[in-house]
Amino acid sequence: MISRRVASENPDRLYTVTGGRSHTDESSMDMVTLIVSECDPTPGMQSEHVKILQMCRQPMAVVEVSSELKLPISVVRILLCDLLDTGRITARHPPKAPAKAQLPNPEILEQVLVGLQNL
Amino acid sequence: MPAHIPVHRRALLVPLAVAIVAGTACVWAVAEAPVEGRTLMAWSLGTAAVLLCAAITFGLYGRQQTQQLRDRLQAMDADVAQLADQTLPALVKRLRDGASVDTALAEVHRPADLAQQRILWTLAQEVGRGDRMRAAAMSACANAAGRVQALATSMLADLREMEDRHDEKVLGDLLRLDHSTAQAGRLADSIAVLTGARSGRRWTKPIVMESIMRGAVGRISAYQRVRVHSASTVAIAGHAAEGVMHALAELMDNATSFSPPSEEVHVYVEEVSTGVVITIEDCGLVMSAVALSRARQAVSSEPLDLTTLSGTRLGLAVVGCLARKHDLTVSFRPSSRGGTGVVVMIPQKLVTQPPPLPAPDPPRPPSVPAARRAPSTAVAAPAPAERVADGDLPRRRRGQTLAAATSTTAAAEPKPPARDRPKPSLSDAGARFSAFRQASRGTGGGATPADTPDVSAEDDTL
Structure with a gap:
């Protein structure tokens, strides 16, 4: 198992990707925030930044970027914050979920649940 | 005296002649002398003649002895000179080349003198023992270094996996551990290189320059002070990548440790027609002429002499070994930034083009609706494979998704049943085989790399 992981590795350690940072103060970005690139990559950019800019020509969620880059979400958030800065x-945040007032009453939901269980 | 008369007869001849001459002279003198003093005279002359003969005989004998001793001494001198100038160096050379003590002794010229033979034997024994000790120490070091290397490599892989699994609360700590492990790995690599063992790990694919630089930077303690300026897109052949990274890491470590902690070290990568030139410049102290010549000596093409190792500064010796192994050219010069600049030239034969990327661009069009639809990680996963498996292999994509999604947090809707099926039947070989078959049916062809791990992972858990 170890050998397989070792074989698929590459020499980039995550702390070299993020320059030693392990978290970002940017709190506005969560897993489903949509990212759109605003410019084309320039030569000399970090390869992850280039990939992000290429990927996000169409809006893409943070979590998808993370999966594409095969990097942990926290690392991707750091990279995205660099680009954002x-x-x-x-x-861009996804369209907000309907306001709380529009949600069905929890009690009704509970009743529905009970009803379903009774079926 | 005639030359053909042997020495011992010559030694007899002279006293004999003296005796005859002295005897004749005595007889004549006695005959001439008046009769009354004849007896006394005969006695005294006789005594004098005998004494003369004896003196001459002893004198001659002594001279002969001296001559003999001198000859012997000369012969011995020549023997000793031969022992010192030819026999011993030849013996030591044979021993250093790996011959056993007996073989080496049999092959060299054996002196006639017993004492010299004893000297030769003792020396051969001692040199042989010293060599054996050195070899044993080296192999012990190499072995230990190899084990530490293997440990470090698997620890790094484990850490990388944990970094994927844990969120940012733990990530910082994991990254610190990762960094320490990488440095420990470099130390083990250094010892392995110096002891002549195989160096580090071997990459099976070309490594792009950016990763080479990151790999090098990640192994030194002050990695945050290194600024890499590179727009290079070439890659380094897999077999040399580790060596290049290690050499660069040692040089960067030197640069960061010999410059003030507030200063940055700048690394420039430049592609030239003969290969890739990497310049590492610091703003630290300018190396003295002695230090510079020592550094040049360390990285020159002469084979490593372990006796020149200082014990604490192994870096340049390691760089020298790696440079010789991979034909890197390392040169030092004063830096325009005020410190020392190191120029590393990677020859063209180690430079290749990077392996084709798994096309990050193509998946976009199909993934856009998917991205909109759900914030689930599982949907994003199939995207890269989609374009690779073009047209009539949609099932392969699905199988890959399944495998890829096992590590992600959210699983897509069709997956849980597929994953659940093999799980309860872990102990059942038949069920596992059916799971395997199903996986391969899903791929519509030979098992993809993504499928195989899934099955073997279950094997491992048993």
Whole structure:
């Protein structure tokens, strides 16, 4: 099992990807925030940034970016924050879930649940 | 005296002649002398003649002895000179080349002198023992280094997996551990290189320059002070990648440790027609002429002499070994930034083009609706495979998704049953085989790399 993991590895350690940072103060970005790139990659950019900019020409969720890059979400968030700070991407929250008032009453939901269980 | 008369007869001849001459002179003198003093004279002359003969005989004998001793001494001198100038160096050379003590002794010229033979034997024994000790120490070190290397490699893989699994609360700690492990691995690599063992791990694919630089930077303690300026897109052949990374890491470590902690070390990567040139510049102290020549000596093409190792500074010796192994050219010069600049030239034969990327761009069009539809990780996973398996192999994609999604948090809707089926039947070989068959049926062809791990992972757990 170990050998397989070792074989698929590459020499990049995550702390070199993030420059030693392990978290970001940016709290606005969560897993489903949609990312859109605002410019094309320039030569000399970090390869992850290039990939993000290429991927996000169409809006893409943070979690998808993470899966594409095969990097942990926290690392991707750091990378995205770098790009966000330099204005190369914009982050957009998915359409908000309907406001609480519009949600069915929890009691009704509970009744539905009970009813379903009784079936 | 005639030359053909042997020495011992010559030694007799002279006293004999003296005796005859002295005897004749005595007889004549006695005959000439008046009669009354004849007896006394005869006695005294006789005594004098005998004394003369004896003196001459002893004198001659002594001279002969001296000559003999001198000759012997000369012969011995020549013997000793031969022992010192030819026999011993030849013996030591044979021993160093790996011959056993007896073989080496049999092959060299054996001196006639017994004492010299004893000297030769004792020396051969001692040199042989010293060599054996050195070899044993080296192999022990190499072995230990190899084990530490293997441990470090698997620890790094484990850590990488944990980094994927845990969120950012733990990530910082994991990254610190990762960094320490990488440095420990470099130390083990250094010892392995110096002891002549195989160096580190071997990459099976070409490694792109960015990863090479990251791999090198990640192994030094002050990695945050290194600024890499690279727009290079080439890759380094897999068999040399580890060596190049290690050499660069040692040089960067030198640069960071010999410059003030507030200063950055700048690394420039440049592609030239003969290969890739990497320049590492620091703003630290300028190396003295002695240090510079020592550094040049360490990285020159002369084979490593372990006696020149200082014990604490192994870096340049390691760089030298790696440079010789991979034909890297390392040169030092004063840096324009005020410190020392190291220029590493990677020859063209180690430079290749990077392996084709798994096409990050193509998956976009199909993934857009998917991205909109659900914030689930599982949907994103199939995207890269989609384009690879073109057209009539949609099932292969699905199988890959299944395998890939096992590590992600959320599983898509069709997966749980597929995953659940093999699980309860872990102990049942038949059920496992059916799971395997189903997986391969799903792929519509030979088992993909993504499928195989799934099955073997279950094997491992048993």
